[in-house]
Amino acid sequence: MKLVYIGTYPPRECGIGIFTQDLYQAMVADPDKEKADTLPAENPVEGFVVAMNDHDLEYAYPEEVKVVIRQEQQRDYLKAVKYINLSGAELCILEHEFGIFGGQNGMYILPLLHRLEIPLIVTLHTILEKPSYNEKAVLEQICKMAYKIVVMSHKAIEFLHSIYDVDPGKIELIEHGVPDIQYDQEQSKKAFKLEKKKFLLTFGIISRNKGIETVIKALPKVIEKHPDVVYMVLGKTHPNVLHHSGEEYRNFLHLLVKTLHLQEHVIFLNEFIDQNELFRYLAASDIYITPYLNEAQITSGTLSYAVGVGSAVISTPYWHATELLAEGRGRLFGFNDSVALSTILLELLDDPEALKKIRKKARDYGKTITWSKSGDKYVALARAVCRDKPEVVSRPETLIDPLMLPPFSLDHIRRLTDDTGIIQHAKFGIPNLKEGYCLDDNARALLMVLMDYRQTKNKIALSLAPIYLSYIHFMQNEDGTFRNFLSFSRQFLDEVGSEDSFGRTIWALGYLLGNAPNDAYYQTGKLVFFDALPNFEKIQSIRGIANTMLGISYYLTSNPSDESMVETLRNLAHKLVNHYGANRTEDWKWFEPLLAYDNGILPLALLHAAEILPEERIREVALESMDFLTKTTLHDGYLSIIGNENWYQKEGERSQFAQQPIDALAMILMYQQAFHLTKDKEYLSKLFSCFMWFLGENDLRMSLFDFETKGCCDGFESNGINRNQGAESSLAYLISYLIVLQAFEEFEEKQLVKTTGQGR
Template sequence: MKIAYIATYPPRECGIGTFTNNLYKSMLIDNKPKEQKREGFVVAINDNNLNYKYPEEVKSIIRQEYQEDYLKAVKYINLSGADVCILQHEFGILGGQSGVYILPLLHRLEIPLIVTLHTILKTPSYNEKAVLKEICKMAHKIVVMSHKAVEFLTNIYDVPKEKIALIEHGVPDIQFNPEKSKKKFKIENKKVLLTFGFIGRSKGIETVIKALPEVVKKFPELIYIVLGKTHPNVIRHSGEEYRIFLLRLVKNLQLENHVTFLNEFIDEQELFKYLYACDIYITPYLNEAQITSGTLSYAVGVGAAVLSTPYWHAVELLAKGRGRLFNFNDSDDLAKTLTGLLEHPEDLSELKNNAGEYGKKITWPKTGEKYVTLAEKTMKDEHSIVIQKEKELDLLILPPFSLAHIKRLTDDTGIIQHAKFGIPNLKEGYCLDDNSRALLMVLMAYQEMKDKRALELSPIYLSYIHYLQNADGTFRNFLSFNRSFLDEIGSEDSFGRTIWALGYLLGNAPNDAYYQTGKLVFFNAAPNFEKLKSIRGIANTMIGISYYLRSNPSDDSMTERLRNLANVLMKHYNENQATDWNWFESLLAYDNGILPLALLHSAQVLNDPKITETAIESMNFLTTHTLKDNYLSIIGNEKWYKKEGERSVFAQQPIDAMAMVLMYHQAYFVTKDKDYLNKLYTSFLWFLGENDLRMSLYDFETKGCCDGFESYGVNRNQGAESSLAYLISHLTVLQAYEEFHRSDLKLV
């Protein structure tokens, strides 16, 4: 069995790195015949561009905030011959927003995954919860170290209980003589209290210091050792502010002879000498939100008498007489407990014996074997590896269709274009693009579902379009919240999107009043159709004309306009098409699917085989670059993708996913090739987490859609453009599902 480990690793000074080093050594002890030999390697995570001199087992390095490193690492793992991967998860060691960079790595992993969770938050942020839930979905087994962690995973993160394994934190099997250890540190005549680990304000060390004056009155030989460096994150943000505060507190309480700070990160051999030398070990954390504590496990493991505040892990680990608890931030309670134990050595001895007996059960050799057993079971499980296959149209996993967020964004003027998270951002006002998309969406909703709420919204968006039209048939785009015009003429993209919505209205009008208003605005704009220069403005306009002509096929003048616009698009294609580059421009930019979609629509009306051929060629080219890994990877707007250059991954936006959904739907409508329905559905799942970041853009709480994702993670703002793109895509899936079942075909 060959095991890949992903985690921080020594010599990086990190508790999880130490954990991983112990896990690695304890799992790979070779006590079996040669044919069953265990081997492994480590993928180490670096921080802040620091370089470390790693041991030979580290075969790959991930720089925490460089997502390309995560993708290189997974390629290495997949080609390494590893049988199983074990990830140590802690939000602070992984890159991107809430550690999101690990998700693309895990998604591409081709071997079973075991994840050890070192932190499980009771009240996570939206992103923290979303990232951890996605990790748990992809993991075959999840290891936690306490019963409270199991409770949180099942109740808060909806993880099936059978997926969770409880394996307690391992403790090195290191033993020293307490008397000799005290003698080494020249504290043989002292009553020794000890706290070790990274130092930060949450550790509550001041609680112990404030308790000491009362204790040293009775035990003047007492000394409190604080062993550990200030946490690197604390150093970066606050320097040594907390340590200086503690030093001043010691001086003010005149405890200089009773408190010693050892500002160093020591190896385990030296650490265990201190643990054996101490009389009482203390973890005075300030709140309950600590699901796992390696320092506490070490103290119990060596059979120390332990005092702790009642944080989650301590309550479990110190039960049944293995330690004592005192109240959070309660120095008086701690002073009484310390004094009582020091006055009654028999009680102290009992705590040590109980802890020591338990510690024998959680040594690293035993813990390592539990991980080995779990890894072997995971490998043998025939269902452990999910084989990637073509996505099939399944309405059961779709969220219920909801207009809640759109209604939230809409007032009596129109739809507000932007939002702060799920709240309308009135400062940004309105735009023509979004009101046109909104009109299209509500008309589709009424057509598909006969949703009267959608029909009630449609006059708002139609009247906005009418209000923004200039006398020459062009349109303004932006309107402030106080209804002041912010431009004279909008973009050609906004013009084309408006014609698309109006054309759909003319082909699917719910009543005559809407039809007549739409017709008036549409034909006022018509003289501008052939003045368009932007190929996306042209493409959107072609789609609108095509919808109009389906219900008005005898309009020869409009048919000719459509043909002229299609020829412009074809000209662009012919000028830019080359070997391995079947596209309309020298780059793949934004809203790419709209271009093949426009040709597919016009081909249906014009019955031109050349247009159909070009539409299919360009669609296949786009598919090759965005759907090759069986999920939609949109060309990012960060840098786009220039011919013979590198494609941009980030700044992926929902309108691009919508264009792909619509493109494949129209391709199915034209060709009746059922493969396009599978591609349509795969593209739609981009919204629900089948994407490069493995994060859902749809917000199940607000019923809105996030504005896309950047290199750091999801942009949680839920503006009109993104939410409408999701809803139009959702409605298209519903329509495709009905069309498919009406055809009496079956998906493969």
């Protein structure tokens, strides 16, 4: 029987990873061990691991890890499921925790599970009593796809049935396994030089919800009577906490210790130690404490370990603790109640026999939940599922296939970027410094890196953002308008840039205000955006108007109550609608008497406005003009862009050549927003067809993407590809790429709503 396990995995420092490794080792046949009792020789268990990576970190995984998924990279999930389906595996075991999978509430795992061609068992490590809409929908969908669901407490069964409507017949209770590692307490204390101390211990990943301050506040009263007490906090700060808040919580605890004069009694060991060392500390402890701040914890691996090794445990009454410490296996105290904790500590430290009784009951229970026993239960469950041979219904492939895309890379953008901004032109793949910088491209670059960071948490993208934002700020005039061009020697080359460049800048700034990665960027963007505001309604260029509308629309996603800005959007939308009315005829449904450049941006702006403004006329014009543009440029299964040699005059001949990437980008954005607005999946098919223009599905059947430089060529002429790879074309390609991934995610979310039968 061949199994595949999906979860985090050591050496990544993660509790789920340790669980996955323990489970793998408890189930998979080891030729050096006798397992004849549970594993018939003719059908041993074998398997491999698909490991989840956090962001762009790399680990030296052991040989059982065959595939690695980067958490925020959608393509990795699809590549992994293809590998699994071709591997000969008979069953998949998924370790589910919301935080280890990418996308909103871990949604990226769903496309992988939808495409599995083998039965699924899922172990749920978190089950929320009050989930958000998406949290509930994601978990319900996983439970529907799973043939069996493993939980570790009775409370979890209750929640799955009452909150998530899961059939109890699907659910199996297998308690959290515990390594069968035993150390003598006296020898362990001696090893740590604690033989003359009363040793209290808390271990695990550190974050504010762990309530360690409750223990520290309880210590002064205890130490008055037992001055030999030492309390150790063993564990690293949670990586997400480090990312957002640094060591704020740990510093707070250190300050609290100092304020209460407990420096001689509290030890912080900021390490992620191996199991053998951990169990030695557990054996040495007189009392183990889990002081979590609320009841919403359905499973605790640290608590299971402490009980399994026979520790005397004191805990707050969170769900798992209430079950595991029942029948005298531990003591409970109230949340945030340091007085009650100090009372229990004094009772137990004053009564060694009571401590011994608790330890014995915990140790006896621990013998029933060793990994060898839990592993046998998982093996029996896996064999039963395989014997049942459940039918697996694979969902049809989506209209978007991210695996057809080359790997995403910022190599060429980094090559074009210096400490001033992004160079606007290139000779082939080399920056052309003679041409200097322009506002348009730095605005596009800011938009692209913000999109990249929002979707993939790419730190390189985040590091580039302030360069482009500072260029925009530098180019702003006192009246809020912007210069456009800057020489390589940093000399201004114009007084006021085009309305198009103004609009593109507002677009990027509006996106920043709706998706700011931190407050510093938000405040700078807000300053520039509102300094430019007096010029919004002065714009006459319809593309400048459209780009500005996009910026306003993104701003309003996070500031919907700004009525003044809503009114500005309405006024600009009416300008576009009026242009449309003045030029539309039965056979020419467009905003001007020609199709020129960046055409899709005009319907796109109205599609965004239609989402905010309840005016049917805006929606009608958006969809009608989009349909006209579609019939003109998207036929025979591929995109044929209006060339900018002579463009396409009404009642004239359309130009085929000098096709440019910004037009493909506008079409892709237009169809994404059309799908978002209408939920018509046909727009996804069109979106993907437009993206494939970059990769050879075009009039010349030649790829504009350069697989060597990772840049995009500037377009194509009648005699072939323009091999220069400037900022505009490469940024158009990369933004388009990110839109494809975003549209794929939105489609998966739509499928989630459809299959769960829930609406927002």
